[in-house]
Amino acid sequence: MNIALAPDMILLSGIASVEDAEPLLAALIDQPGCAIDVTGLDRAHLAIVQLLCAAGRPLVSKPGEGFLRDLPAIGLIQISPR
Amino acid sequence: MTKLLIVDDSPLMRRLLTDIFSAAGDFEVAVARSADEALRKLADAAPDVITLDVHMPGMDGLACLDRIMIERPTPVVMVSSLTDEGAEETLEALALGAVDFVPKPRGAISLEIEEIAAGLVAKVRAAAAARIPRSTRLTERVRRRARSPIARVSATSPAKPVSRRPGKAGIDTAGLSGIEAVLVGVSTGGPPALDRLLRPIPADYPWPIVIAQHMPAAFTGPLSRRLDRTCALVVVEIGQAVPLEAGTVYIGRGDADILFSRRGGVPHVMAAPSDTTRLWHPSADRMVESARSAFAPEALIGVLMTGMGNDGAAAMSALRRDGGHVLAQDEASSVVWGMPGALVAADGADLVLPLDELASQLLAWAQS
Amino acid sequence: MDELLSQFLIEGRDLVAEAQEALVALSRDPASLAAIDSLFRATHTLKGSVALFDMAPAERLLHAAEARLADVRKGKVPLDPATRDGLVAIIDQTDRWIDAMETRGAIDSDAEAATHRLVALLDSTVTPKGGITDAGENAEPDWLTTLRGRSDFADVDMASARTAFRYTPDPDCFFRGEDPLAIVSGVPALLALAILPADGAWPALADCEPFRCISILEGVAAADADQVRAAFRLVPDQIRIAALAGEATAVPTDQGIRAEPTTSLRIDAARLDKLADQSGELGVAIRALGPLIEKLRASDPLLAAAFTAVEDEIGRTAGAIQRSIAGVRLVSLEPVLRRLPRLAREAAASIGKTIRFSLDGDTVQVDKQIADQLFEPLLHLVRNAIDHGIEPADVRAAQAKPNEGRIALSVVQDGDSVVLTLTDDGRGIDPHAIRTAAVSKGLIDADRAESLGDADALRLIFLPGFSTVATATNLSGRGVGMDAVRTSVERLAGAVAIDSVVGEGTTITLRLPASAIVTPLLIVEVGDQTMGLRLDHILETTRIEASAIQRIGPGHACVLRDQTVPVLDLAVLLGLGETQDAKARLVITDAGAGRTALRVAGFGERFDAVIREAGGLLNAVPSIAGTTMLADGSVLLVLDLPEILA
Known part of the structure; x- marks a missing residue:
């Protein structure tokens, strides 16, 4: 997975595997208040998704695309359309 | 052909192991159904290597191992179950002179058996070529038995090798400063070697010591507890992220890797799911690479000890090239000189030392 | 691995019997250390055995029993009657599962529940907290009530929902390489999924452990409960599944209790x-x-x-x-062959080649001995084909061959024989190179090599010490060449043939008898040689004083049981000189006309041999019926007594 920082935004892209959880956690702690753009995220391990849940921040993506398309995770945090 | 003696009371296990090793093609397999039969066959079968089940009726595996080591010292690979109790017995067996251990094969009808078989065969092949650890000699064992297992070596122990062998050739007597962590990679023959590495080091040692000992998950907890009993240092198994502390030994959790991270500026160590692109876990290479992301190379000491394969050699030689400090265990004192051999071949070690002098060097570097 | 299963059925029942014996002994003397040790060991070995098969609940159950017994051995807990009853129930359950493995090849579908119950029963003997049983079998579990009311699921078409699940992954599951999301994505017809904090609320980021699973996954699917359960088969202890309205609640079946009457019987x-x-x-x-x-x-x-x-x-x-x-x-050859395709692919991958391995032919039955001993030579041939036959990808491309090497094994029954044909489309074997190599290795002289036809030249690779590649590779192994393959096949009274076209590939044909015809032999010493005699030609063996053999006319005779029997010296008959011992060792045979005593120099052991018809040079010697291979690999000549005495 690639983690990129933009003003007020953390951009996640590629395939997020379990070992990406530690750098993601560090980025979330270091950048409080940033929203998270998951448009480019193709697949995510539960270790990543649960951090996104715990962060409780707005997630930005296009509906029906990216890492959640195979999982109708309706109970997950609201995703705002980009 | 390697002559292998399989000692197991279960016909099922004997059959499975015989199938696996016969299929490997370079083993001549003999079997024994009990410890007594194994001891009777020892002279005639003249095995190059033995696999030994711990639990058997009559004489058990440990007693059998003890007798083998007295009557005809032979490389022995324990076949262990991955339980706490199995781990304790296996560690005892390693202290008694077993070269290595393999987990009991499981899931024979699943496809994984071929993979399990490959690992099993590789370990037994390596063991057949291994030096039998010195601690198997009778005098050594008698001395070991005489020591109380819970006696902690005090910081002023007269057995401190530094004072016993001052200025011994090969030891670098100049002290180092600013060290953040000592990183140890070790595999086959590791548990008894770690005991001898850590015993001489006093409780007030100024740096944390982080150890990647290749092992299954069930074994590193018991190993940590065992070392904690016998060493002056505090020995813990790595789990959740904890801040690194001086005078503490961190044993990487088995089947997982070791990761360093700065949290709020404070260096932490934690267990991470194993990186499946690497063969051995905890991975010494990954430990060193991760430490490099948290610390300057000059702040790190790498120690690569006995073990098959080459894990740690790449990362530690890079560490030395970039200004870190690296020790390799020498061939004569290694059970299998794979990892340290690869390091030495890559010109990655500042010093190549016998097992007992590794501790001396770590102590000498800490004298400032 | 079918043979492993039959071994398990025998051993597993022995261990159950051993455990039951120990439990009986413990009911008489609860303090008997010998009985506790025996029970512990049997339980431990059983656990290791069931772990080899698809019997995960049995392994968990026996693990619980073993852990308890370990505590008993250490004196941490007493072995009270309640604990003993719990252990008896566990051993009995294991016994039933072993039966199930035999009759159906799998344990009961309700094994999970049984394990749960029995472990709880055993636990309740130390921690009297009343067990963890779900209150009221038919009442709806709390989690399902909560799930129904979940606002996240309000949009879901609950009318099509047939199954609900709650998956509580083990907190350490990431360390085992599991991704619960990946497991859940295997649920068919998943309608909705909720990812919930395991502790009721998500922790602050600063308290998060990145590699610890802190989630619970709940969802509903339009698939049946059994299909959903199948998606979670690797984590059966972490999943709760409930059928939703419209589905009849599963009725526990008793199919496990009454085993099907079986017409087959397993024999060691x-x-x-x-x-x-x-x-x-x-x-x-x-x-x-x-x-x-x-x-x-x-x-x-x-x-x-x-x-x-x-x-x-x-x-x-x-x-x-x-x-x-x-x-x-007679056993099926299939278990032996089944392992080959995978091993072949792995062997190819290990040296960076890709192959397509096809296996076809009849379901062939062969003698157990052949099934047991055929695998190694076959595997060796396959590895050879991959290693030496199939060219690297670039070479193949240059020759317009398909990228992946083709290796085919066909198995055909031909009368009493089984014929295995292994074909590859690799570089083939060049007879000229073989002649040259054989000459340079001193296996054959140059003139003779030149006089050999191409087909005979190819057979040179079966000579001991022949190898066309200067350095042995990891794959084909060291020091084991085609001669070892030939030896193995000939030990099974089979024959091996080779055919190859340079650039097009190689075909190796193994022909083996389907049923090994075992002949009992007696080994005798004749002159300074060892020979085999068919036991069914021998009436008896005896020793007499050499002086009791008398010259009668042109020949010799002795008196045995009041009958005069002609004595012939087998060594003389075979042109090996005269046997001269003070004691004459005689083999009495009726293979010729009437009873005859054959004088030999010594008697060896009796053993059962597969006799191979004499071929090649030996074919010309009428006194040899055939040859057989001794355990040490040497060849024993078997004499044709009727021919010799004719």
């Missing part, structure tokens, strides 16, 4: 071997009747004729028994 192979040995001995014993009947004929011809009729009848029956036993020893 060693016992079958013994039976075959004994039937062979029966045949030999019957042969002893003949001389007695001959003796009887002189005084009572009628009685002798009656005896002869009975002797024939016994002989026929004994022969039928032997054939039946040979039939029982």
